[in-house]
Amino acid sequence: MSKTSYVSSPSAPSAPSALSAPSAPSAPSTCPPARPVPPFPPLRVGRGGDRLRRAVRRRRRAASAGLAVLAAALAVVGGTEAQASRGAAPPEVKPPPAAVRWVSAPVRIADAATVRLLRPGDRVDVVAAERAGPPRVVAAGARVVEVPDPEKGVGDGGALVVLSVPRDTARALVGAGAVARLAVTLC
Numbered sequence: 001m002s003k004t005s006y007v008s009s010p011s012a013p014s015a016p017s018a019l020s021a022p023s024a025p026s027a028p029s030t031c032p033p034a035r036p037v038p039p040f041p042p043l044r045v046g047r048g049g050d051r052l053r054r055a056v057r058r059r060r061r062a063a064s065a066g067l068a069v070l071a072a073a074l075a076v077v078g079g080t081e082a083q084a085s086r087g088a089a090p091p092e093v094k095p096p097p098a099a100v101r102w103v104s105a106p107v108r109i110a111d112a113a114t115v116r117l118l119r120p121g122d123r124v125d126v127v128a129a130e131r132a133g134p135p136r137v138v139a140a141g142a143r144v145v146e147v148p149d150p151e152k153g154v155g156d157g158g159a160l161v162v163l164s165v166p167r168d169t170a171r172a173l174v175g176a177g178a179v180a181r182l183a184v185t186l187c
Contacts, residue, residue, distance in 0.1 A: 104145050105170040108158045110181040115159035118144050123187035126163070128176035138176045139169045141187055158182075 107126060109115050118124065126139040146162040161184070165173065176182060 101167045102164050103167050103170050104162050105165050105173050106160055106162050107173050107182060108160055108177060109184055110158045111183060112150060112159035114184060115147060115161050116150075117186075118147050118161060118184070120144055120146060124163070124184040125187060126173060126176075127183045127185060128180040129183060130180040135183075138172050138182070139163065139165050142169070 109126075110129075122144040123141050124139075124144060125137050126142060127135050128138045129135045142163040142165045144161060145164045148160050148162070150159055151157075158181075163173070173182075
C-alpha cells in the first residue's frame with residue numbers, strides 16, 4: 001500500500017477544475033489550506049459483542065458444571081427408585097418429632113444455701129442422690145425461672161426453685177423428688 005499525500009502547495013498553479021465554471025473569477029478561498037493526513041492503524045468495529053458472547057459462554061459453562069456435579073452426587077447417593085431397582089428396601093420415612101412443650105416445674109433442693117446462689121436465667125443440672133444407688137442426673141441444662149424467697153419456719157427442708165424443663169423431664173423431677181434428695185450444679 002503506498003502512502004499518498006494530498007497536499008496542495010501554495011506556489012504551484014492550480015489547474016482549473018472541471019466542475020468550476022470557466023467564466024468565474026478566481027476569488028481568495030476562505031477554507032484553510034489542506035494538511036497531510038497522519039497514518040493511523042485500521043479501525044476494528046464490532047469488538048464489544050465478543051465480550052458479551054464470552055461472558056454468556058462462561059455462565060453457561062458454570063451452569064453446566066454445576067448440573068454435572070449435582071448429577072454425579074445423585075448417582076452416587078442414589079434415589080429411592082435407584083435403590084428399589086437394586087433390590088434394596090426403600091428408606092423409612094420418620095414423622096417429624098412432636099413439638100417439645102416447656103413447663104415450669106417447682107423443685108425442692110436439699111441444700112438451701114446452694115439455691116441462694118442461683119439467679120433467674122442460670123442453667124443447672126439437677127442430680128438425684130438416692131441411698132440405694134449412685135447419684136444420677138435427672139435434668140440437664142434446666143433454666144432457672146424463679147428463686148422464691150425462703151420460707152420462714154422451715155428448718156432443714158431445703159429451698160424451692162422453679163425450673164423451665166420439657167414436660168417429660170418435669171415428671172421425672174417430681175418422681176425423683178419423692179424418693180431422693182435433689183441437688184443442683186451450675187452449668
